[in-house]
Amino acid sequence: MTHFAEAPSLFPDHDDVTRILPVENGKVPSYLRDHRKRLRERFLSGGAVAMPDYELLELLLFRAIPRQDVKPLARTLIDTFGDFNRVLSAPATQLSTVKGVGDAVLLELKIVEAAAHRLSRSRVMLRHVLSSWDALLDYCHTTMAHRATEQFRILFLDTKNTVIADEEQAHGTVDHVPVYPREVVKRALELNASALILVHNHPSGDPTPSDADIQMTRHITAAAKALTVPP
Known part of the structure; x- marks a missing residue:
């Protein structure tokens, strides 16, 4: 049977x-x-x-x-x-x-x-940025390249250019993500960061920065310089 x-x-x-x-x-x-x-x-x-x-x-x-x-x-x-x-x-x-x-x-x-x-993140956290630049790019690609919506991440560095924190600051739609320079700098001060790396994806696949991207970066740069936190 x-x-x-x-x-x-x-x-x-x-x-x-x-x-x-x-x-x-x-x-x-x-x-x-x-x-x-x-x-x-x-x-x-x-x-x-x-x-x-x-x-x-x-x-x-x-x-x-x-x-x-x-x-x-x-x-x-x-x-x-x-x-x-x-x-x-x-x-x-x-x-x-x-x-x-x-x-x-x-x-x-x-x-x-x-x-x-987690594996790709472990290769960049608490490491000197210049000595692990390829690993950093791989990490950003792994976490952001295939997202269907835009994301804005910040890597916070200490005085030795070591990554001390990696945080998603904002996420948005397929073609827009809201970013607030004041919040970016505020978080950098909370972490006692000495420098920032700003990371942003384009779901369209075109890496060309938009006018809004350029303007946003300039605003963050101005705010960070005022408080001696270079982006």
Whole structure:
């Protein structure tokens, strides 16, 4: 007699798509076991470089959807958002509109995104800016490049040009973010910062600063110089 089993729910509101497909005797089909084994072995032997984006994404989805073929979902996510990085950084509200993305999938993706942010941040915090400039650029790219809305961050430096704090000062819409020079300088004084690095993203992909960006930078520069906090 053939028995059918369902995956134990990781969350009480797991959607139907993340349930196990019918399996015989409660076992995962051999073709799925073999496929997952091959992907894991390739990753362990060659690292992420040896894998296209959709296969790397499959490795993540294995944990969220234990006994289902996740390749179609991985390909759909890549096709929808563009690449592995954009899948991880996509807002949960957008991810959840993709058929097959339930709470378990969202959790796995957002855990990996948070881990990536923390890892890149650890490479710049309490480090001299000039000696870790590439790591600083990588960190800003990781945390901001794929955001759907504009964000304004500030890196606060001490007298030795070491990063002592990294804070999101404001976030806005797809083409505007409100920034208040008074608040920027106020925070710098609270942290006893000696210098600032201002970071701003453009969701459009065009890095050219707008007239508003230039004007805002000038206002912050003037306010900071008045209190001897060079930007």
